[in-house]
Amino acid sequence: MPHFIVEHSANLSERHDLKELAKVIHAAAVETGIFPLVGIRVRLYEAKIYEIADGHEENAFLAIVARIGAGRTIEARKAAAKSIFRAVCDFLGDDLNSGHLMVSFDMDENDPDVSFKKNSVRTRLAH
Numbered sequence: 001m002p003h004f005i006v007e008h009s010a011n012l013s014e015r016h017d018l019k020e021l022a023k024v025i026h027a028a029a030v031e032t033g034i035f036p037l038v039g040i041r042v043r044l045y046e047a048k049i050y051e052i053a054d055g056h057e058e059n060a061f062l063a064i065v066a067r068i069g070a071g072r073t074i075e076a077r078k079a080a081a082k083s084i085f086r087a088v089c090d091f092l093g094d095d096l097n098s099g100h101l102m103v104s105f106d107m108d109e110n111d112p113d114v115s116f117k118k119n120s121v122r123t124r125l126a127h
Contacts, residue, residue: 001069001110001117002035004084006044009052009060012101018044021091025064028087032080034072038122058100064088066107069115081107 004025012018022042029040052059066081085105095101 001039001067002029002041003067004029004040004042005065005067006042006062007047008044008062009050010046010048011058012060012062013046015060015095016092021088024087024091025084028084029080032083034076034080035068038119038125039069052102056100058098059102060095060100061102062088062092062104064103064105066105068107068109070109070112072109077107077109081105 006021006025008018022044025042026040029035029042030037047061050061052061064085066084068077072080085103088105089096089103092101092103096103
């Protein structure tokens with residue numbers, strides 16, 4: 001963990017290089033220093049069908065949910081969330097001032113009693 005799950009309106013890919021956005025999120029997560037590299041996953045999903053606010057065709061959205069493992073202080077989580085959100089907003093640049101873009105970021109902490117994982121990448125990278 002963490003997993004960054006990004007949902008976005010299809011028209012956003014016409015305005016931004018979303019593969020680059022995935023790299024920005026990944027780098028920002030690494031820079032926080034609180035997430036192990038081997039656990040970071042960033043994935044983007046395009047919503048092809050959507051209706052936003054007043055229905056203006058230029059309206060777009062980007063919604064990020066970060067799912068993280070338990071054990072970090074609220075201060076560490078808040079600092080990481082703010083840092084990653086800032087990197088995303090910086091990437092989106094002037095589009096945020098267009099009056100047609102909505103961006104959200106939420107961080108959820110998994111309950112360790114019901115969260116199970118296996119990771120063969122961790123083993124491979126350890127060698």
